[in-house]
Amino acid sequence: MPVTEPTGRRERKKAQTRQSLADAALRLFLDRGYDQVGVKDVADAADVSVTTLFKYFPSKEALVFDQDDDIEAALVAAVRERTPGRSIPQALREHILLGQSRLAVHTADPRFAAFTRMVEDTPALRDHAHRMWTRHEAALARAIATEAGAPEGDVACAALARFALEARVLVRRHTDPRRAAEESFALLEHGWAALHPDG
Amino acid sequence: MPVTEPTGRRERKKAQTRQSLADAALRLFLDRGYDQVGVKDVADAADVSVTTLFKYFPSKEALVFDQDDDIEAALVAAVRERTPGRSIPQALREHILLGQSRLAVHTADPRFAAFTRMVEDTPALRDHAHRMWTRHEAALARAIATEAGAPEGDVACAALARFALEARVLVRRHTDPRRAAEESFALLEHGWAALHPDG
DNA sequence: GTACGAAAATGTAGTCGTTGAACTTTTTTG
DNA sequence: CAAAAAAGTTCAACGACTACATTTTCGTAC
Numbered sequence: 220m221p222v223t224e225p226t227g228r229r230e231r232k233k234a235q236t237r238q239s240l241a242d243a244a245l246r247l248f249l250d251r252g253y254d255q256v257g258v259k260d261v262a263d264a265a266d267v268s269v270t271t272l273f274k275y276f277p278s279k280e281a282l283v284f285d286q287d288d289d290i291e292a293a294l295v296a297a298v299r300e301r302t303p304g305r306s307i308p309q310a311l312r313e314h315i316l317l318g319q320s321r322l323a324v325h326t327a328d329p330r331f332a333a334f335t336r337m338v339e340d341t342p343a344l345r346d347h348a349h350r351m352w353t354r355h356e357a358a359l360a361r362a363i364a365t366e367a368g369a370p371e372g373d374v375a376c377a378a379l380a381r382f383a384l385e386a387r388v389l390v391r392r393h394t395d396p397r398r399a400a401e402e403s404f405a406l407l408e409h410g411w412a413a414l415h416p417d418g
Numbered sequence: 419m420p421v422t423e424p425t426g427r428r429e430r431k432k433a434q435t436r437q438s439l440a441d442a443a444l445r446l447f448l449d450r451g452y453d454q455v456g457v458k459d460v461a462d463a464a465d466v467s468v469t470t471l472f473k474y475f476p477s478k479e480a481l482v483f484d485q486d487d488d489i490e491a492a493l494v495a496a497v498r499e500r501t502p503g504r505s506i507p508q509a510l511r512e513h514i515l516l517g518q519s520r521l522a523v524h525t526a527d528p529r530f531a532a533f534t535r536m537v538e539d540t541p542a543l544r545d546h547a548h549r550m551w552t553r554h555e556a557a558l559a560r561a562i563a564t565e566a567g568a569p570e571g572d573v574a575c576a577a578l579a580r581f582a583l584e585a586r587v588l589v590r591r592h593t594d595p596r597r598a599a600e601e602s603f604a605l606l607e608h609g610w611a612a613l614h615p616d617g
Numbered sequence: 618g619t620a621c622g623a624a625a626a627t628g629t630a631g632t633c634g635t636t637g638a639a640c641t642t643t644t645t646t647g
Numbered sequence: 648c649a650a651a652a653a654a655g656t657t658c659a660a661c662g663a664c665t666a667c668a669t670t671t672t673c674g675t676a677c
Binding site: 427468478 | 661662663664665672673674
């Protein structure tokens with residue numbers, strides 16, 4: 220028998236266990252509420268030990284957010300590969316608003332709506348989500364500096380990065396995301412334009 | 419004898435216990451490091467039980483930050499009672515920079531320097547300190563809106579409040595606080611001026 | 618000064634997330 | 648097939664924090 224599979228049996232099982240854990244966690248969390256479910260419950264539902272659970276996910280919160288990568292790459296790309304003529308703050312505004320819209324598309328799915336509501340209503344999850352974004356502040360600041368021709372550790376670039384990421388929260392909690400994005404980014408766009416007249 | 423003392427024996431003891439706890443905590447934390455000291459160690463050093471400790475301080479982190487009030491009042495006052503002619507972002511910049519300077523004055527004291535270093539180096543404490551400030555975002559946003567003649571829930575005002583509070587972190591981690599404050603607030607000042615040409 | 622009620626302090630036991638160590642099972646590799 | 652490597656399990660424990668029942672301490676009124 221040819222070993223045409225690049226993925227061994229082991230990695231398949233690993234992926235399956237991981238998936239079982241994530242699925243069980245999501246189901247239980249949506250059913251009973253995040254705080255009403257212990258890690259032991261999740262481990263039992265996935266038929267693994269608690270110790271094993273923590274070998275797949277570094278924390279209880281990580282069970283909810285399965286994909287934590289891509290965010291940084293997309294963020295940097297939004298700045299670097301922005302459509303010509305648009306300023307950096309504009310590009311960031313569109314990128315963040317796009318992330319919102321992508322969610323809005325799935326709002327039809329009641330399970331997805333319940334998921335986002337759970338994240339927003341649970342402090343631990345809300346904080347973790349926010350942390351997942353702000354973790355990439357440094358990378359974003361570097362991309363902005365490079366793109367604007369500013370020195371590496373430029374404070375204004377770091378500030379723009381931080382403010383843009385924080386603006387996400389403002390956009391998120393408003394009923395009209397588009398208007399909230401426009402109004403909160405207006406500050407940054409005008410401020411940035413004053414500092415960088417060109418481009 | 420006249421009862422000139424509004425404080426009975428009970429309240430005196432209470433205050434003393436609280437002080438003993440805070441002192442013991444600070445001493446132990448600075449000595450061994452925050453994560454290397456358990457609440458039991460602090461309680462033992464202050465000669466009280468762990469249960470009593472948690473009746474005085476709601477969490478381990480609260481042992482470090484004894485005064486959590488005043489921040490909001492000072493923040494709102496900085497906006498409302500700003501020197502005429504100054505814009506709101508300018509007032510906030512000065513207020514935040516002032517908080518930094520007040521620290522800088524004590525930098526001579528090696529214990530104070532060690533304290534701030536401990537806070538910055540310990541994630542749990544850094545987060546707690548940041549939370550103490552951002553908790554007053556709503557109040558600050560309201561004060562700004564009132565002062566600018568904007569409607570209650572104006573997004574731009576909320577954004578300015580959030581950004582200004584976040585700027586504190588940028589200022590704090592830079593070696594030259596004054597320049598960092600100027601550069602990061604430049605964004606906000608210019609942006610705000612564009613939206614509110616008058617004052 | 619004593620008796621009584623309120624407040625405060627204590628010890629115990631327990632929850633919950635998380636980690637470490639020792640041991641067993643499975644999988645890969647030479 | 649044997650040996651090494653990796654993964655899983657069990658058991659124990661840690662640390663922050665809480666609920667509970669109990670006891671000490673304080674303020675006050677008699």
